[in-house]
Amino acid sequence: VSRGLGDVYKRQMLEIRNLSKSYGKKVALNNINLKFDNGLYGLLGPNGAGKSTLMNIITDNLKADNGEILWNGIDYQTLGVKYREILGYMPQQQGLYNGFTGKRFLNYIAVLKDIPKKEILLQIEESAKKVNLQNELDKKINMYSGGMKQRLLIASCILGNPKLIIFDEPTAGLDPKERVRVKKLMQEFSSKSIVIIATHIVPDIENIAKEIVILKEGVLIEKNTPEKLIEKYAPNGDLEDVYMNIFENKEENSFEKNN
Numbered sequence: 001v002s003r004g005l006g007d008v009y010k011r012q013m014l015e016i017r018n019l020s021k022s023y024g025k026k027v028a029l030n031n032i033n034l035k036f037d038n039g040l041y042g043l044l045g046p047n048g049a050g051k052s053t054l055m056n057i058i059t060d061n062l063k064a065d066n067g068e069i070l071w072n073g074i075d076y077q078t079l080g081v082k083y084r085e086i087l088g089y090m091p092q093q094q095g096l097y098n099g100f101t102g103k104r105f106l107n108y109i110a111v112l113k114d115i116p117k118k119e120i121l122l123q124i125e126e127s128a129k130k131v132n133l134q135n136e137l138d139k140k141i142n143m144y145s146g147g148m149k150q151r152l153l154i155a156s157c158i159l160g161n162p163k164l165i166i167f168d169e170p171t172a173g174l175d176p177k178e179r180v181r182v183k184k185l186m187q188e189f190s191s192k193s194i195v196i197i198a199t200h201i202v203p204d205i206e207n208i209a210k211e212i213v214i215l216k217e218g219v220l221i222e223k224n225t226p227e228k229l230i231e232k233y234a235p236n237g238d239l240e241d242v243y244m245n246i247f248e249n250k251e252e253n254s255f256e257k258n259n
């Protein structure tokens with residue numbers, strides 16, 4: 001890719017202001033304010049917390065009711081196709097073309113991303129290498145294991161060296177070894193980009209996230225370092241205990257109230 005060193009090390013900024021979204025009467029996001037710069041963030045919350053809604057809005061696949069998304073201070077709506085170019089998104093549910101080879105799929109995505117024709121082959125090779133699929137690219141996707149399919153999706157996500165990378169439940173369906181591998185990859189990407197991983201599985205982001213954003217029923221509960229969260233919610237425990245204390249206790253309280 002034709003990018004100078006200066007650009008590689010430039011810090012990026014994503015800012016979310018007063019973001020709200022409802023589906024009918026269901027409030028999925030309630031006035032969210034967040035700032036992200038280079039590094040890896042975990043977006044943590046149980047199913048239904050609003051994670052995918054937030055990721056879909058950030059990636060401009062869903063319209064918010066209220067609020068703004070700013071990329072380096074500029075409203076993403078005014079950036080248009082430029083915003084698409086800095087974005088890498090791996091949605092929670094995604095179909096793969098089983099009849100395609102891995103290479104054909106990556107080529108298809110590269111064309112969608114408007115990557116210049118003469119760069120596509122090199123980009124495909126680089127991305128595939130990062131997820132260790134370089135020797136599997138000529139196989140059809142229906143011959144891939146679950147882990148290989150997930151890695152192919154990650155490769156498609158990082159095509160074009162995006163500055164903002166969003167993974168929604170990236171380890172779904174992976175075995176423990178594959179999980180560790182995917183985790184390491186994400187950590188690598190975060191040295192040059194903003195990486196946001198939405199998950200309800202604490203170990204997915206443990207020890208790699210510089211900050212953790214906690215969503216509960218559409219409300220932003222916390223955005224802090226793992227150390228600060230442990231200090232506040234589970235002084236003698238770990239991040240898993242933080243999660244348990246935030247979510248299980250609340251459920252018990254509402255259980256008591258309702259009974």
Ligand code: ADP
Pocket residue numbers: 023026027028045046047048049050051052053054
């Ligand atoms: P998460 O990704 O954290 O599991 P979601 O963003 O998918 O959360 O969902 C947040 C809330 O919004 C849930 O209560 C969910 O049922 C609701 N929701 C999500 N998508 C839709 C939709 N298309 N129509 C109606 N309700 C939705």
Ligand code: MG
Pocket residue numbers: 051052053092168
């Ligand atoms: Mg989700």
